[in-house]
Amino acid sequence: MISLHQVSKTFVTSNSRFQAVDAVSLDVGAGEIHGIIGSSGAGKSTLLRMINLLERPDEGTVIVDGEDLTSMTAKHLREARRSMGMIFQSFNLVNNRTVSGNVAIPLEMAGIPKKERSERVREYLDFVGIVDKADEYPSRLSGGQQQRVAIARALVSRPKVLLCDEPTSSLDPQTTIGILDVLKHINRTFGVTVVIVTHEMNVVTSMCTTVSVMENGSLIHTFKADKGNTISSEDLSRMTATQTGVKVGETYV
Amino acid sequence: MFDYIMQYQSEIWHAIGETFMMVGISIAAALVLGLPVGTLLYLCRKGQMYENRVLFAILNILVNVVRSFPFLLLVVFLIPFTRFVVGTAIGTLAASVPLSIMAIAYYSRLVEQSLLEVPKGVIEAASSMGASTLQMIVKFLYVEARSGLMLGLTTSTISFISYSTVMGIVGGGGIGDFAIRYGYQRFETEIMIFTIIIMLILVQAIQYTGSFMARVLDKR
Numbered sequence: 001m002i003s004l005h006q007v008s009k010t011f012v013t014s015n016s017r018f019q020a021v022d023a024v025s026l027d028v029g030a031g032e033i034h035g036i037i038g039s040s041g042a043g044k045s046t047l048l049r050m051i052n053l054l055e056r057p058d059e060g061t062v063i064v065d066g067e068d069l070t071s072m073t074a075k076h077l078r079e080a081r082r083s084m085g086m087i088f089q090s091f092n093l094v095n096n097r098t099v100s101g102n103v104a105i106p107l108e109m110a111g112i113p114k115k116e117r118s119e120r121v122r123e124y125l126d127f128v129g130i131v132d133k134a135d136e137y138p139s140r141l142s143g144g145q146q147q148r149v150a151i152a153r154a155l156v157s158r159p160k161v162l163l164c165d166e167p168t169s170s171l172d173p174q175t176t177i178g179i180l181d182v183l184k185h186i187n188r189t190f191g192v193t194v195v196i197v198t199h200e201m202n203v204v205t206s207m208c209t210t211v212s213v214m215e216n217g218s219l220i221h222t223f224k225a226d227k228g229n230t231i232s233s234e235d236l237s238r239m240t241a242t243q244t245g246v247k248v249g250e251t252y253v
Numbered sequence: 254m255f256d257y258i259m260q261y262q263s264e265i266w267h268a269i270g271e272t273f274m275m276v277g278i279s280i281a282a283a284l285v286l287g288l289p290v291g292t293l294l295y296l297c298r299k300g301q302m303y304e305n306r307v308l309f310a311i312l313n314i315l316v317n318v319v320r321s322f323p324f325l326l327l328v329v330f331l332i333p334f335t336r337f338v339v340g341t342a343i344g345t346l347a348a349s350v351p352l353s354i355m356a357i358a359y360y361s362r363l364v365e366q367s368l369l370e371v372p373k374g375v376i377e378a379a380s381s382m383g384a385s386t387l388q389m390i391v392k393f394l395y396v397e398a399r400s401g402l403m404l405g406l407t408t409s410t411i412s413f414i415s416y417s418t419v420m421g422i423v424g425g426g427g428i429g430d431f432a433i434r435y436g437y438q439r440f441e442t443e444i445m446i447f448t449i450i451i452m453l454i455l456v457q458a459i460q461y462t463g464s465f466m467a468r469v470l471d472k473r
């Protein structure tokens with residue numbers, strides 16, 4: 001479903017250059033839940049943001065659902081992005097619109113008529129379990145509730161891929177479990193391919209079917225759990241324990 | 254004293270009408286042209302969506318030049334332009350031209366500042382949803398910045414009223430001109446004080462209404 005081939009990204013500021021991602025290749029199959037872990041500053045967010053080209057790679061290609069995003073026109077890219085949802089650590093809701101107003105945005109942009117719009121909004125608010133807050137403004141909601149709204153907003157255009165950048169990092173453990181359940185449910189119900197960046201190991205062990213470890217801009221491991229299983233904590237500790245000293249690009253399968 | 258002032262009632266109403274016309278046209282100019290110019294300043298700024306050094310530098314300098322021009326000199330300097338636009342350089346409509354130019358520059362800067370306060374994350378979310386530039390502006394930027402845009406318009410309107418008081422020099426009239434002609438030049442101090450009170454009430458009312466609306470619009 002997602003195929004990154006030798007993507008690199010260097011940030012150039014007035015007095016420095018920093019290579020955030022260095023020739024990374026990654027394949028994520030349809031229906032997988034793929035975790036990306038690694039220490040802060042390793043380049044996880046940059047890598048994730050290259051999947052929908054929020055960050056355009058300096059080199060390499062990004063193929064999603066058989067289409068090469070790096071060679072698309074701006075208009076075509078906007079259309080491609082509509083089949084990819086994204087959620088963030090800080091939710092990024094439009095705070096001057098109500099909950100249902102937020103979820104309606106992607107449908108408004110796609111020109112869907114009002115009646116169908118409000119039905120779809122309700123359907124997805126119901127799916128994330130927050131339909132009773134439809135007319136509230138986001139600032140009145142808890143973090144977990146806001147993230148549910150963000151998930152509904154990302155899903156309402158029925159994407160094939162959901163990109164998650166530390167979606168539970170600002171939430172307490174109990175709320176985290178709730179959000180992870182929603183994400184798992186999405187994956188099972190709609191077959192959405194999920195890529196999730198996290199630094200929390202329990203996120204990986206509770207839902208990921210494949211996982212990559214990033215360090216200093218490189219992917220140093222990619223690991224796939226046995227069919228039908230999620231990554232176990234033993235696998236994870238084995239991967240992270242041998243993290244240093246492993247050749248770049250080496251893979252455990 | 255009241256009777257004394259009442260004898261000028263029709264002149265006062267007329268002057269208020271002229272002020273409303275000049276300020277009204279300036280507000281319209283601020284909205285129709287200042288808002289897009291401010292948006293363009295924001296979009297072309299370093300690190301923003303359409304970073305464009307040349308366009309940003311041109312707009313930025315234009316806005317700064319207009320804003321730093323002593324206003325009376327701007328009015329005089331623009332006389333040929335005013336004549337070109339409305340056919341005459343004299344009268345209330347003509348006076349609205351330099352006032353509108355100032356209004357565009359003034360409000361565009363406040364628009365730029367309000368838009369800069371929109372969190373980057375919201376813009377990112379918009380991009381990730383495949384928003385076009387127009388959708389980004391209308392559905393995200395203006396929605397999140399709307400209380401700042403409203404407050405900016407309030408501040409601007411009050412400045413336009415202040416600028417409009419000197420429009421007597423090109424026959425623009427207005428309550429400022431009325432106060433100068435009757436209150437100052439004819440030594441009718443009561444008239445002067447009365448018009449100052451009218452202006453104070455007007456400015457207070459605008460500030461109160463603007464702040465109230467900004468508060469109602471702000472759900473953040």
Ligand SMILES: Nc1ncnc2c1ncn2[C@@H]1O[C@H](COP(=O)(O)OP(=O)(O)O)[C@@H](O)[C@H]1O
Nearest residue numbers: 011012018020039040041042043044045046047
């Ligand atoms: N827009 C940017 N400009 C300059 N440097 C950046 C930018 N985005 C990220 N970086 C740098 O790239 C590195 C990797 O960032 P990021 O991908 O956010 O890491 P992670 O998500 O793993 O913490 C960091 O050192 C960060 O400072």
Ligand SMILES: [Mg+2]
Nearest residue numbers: 044045046166
């Ligand atoms: Mg990050």
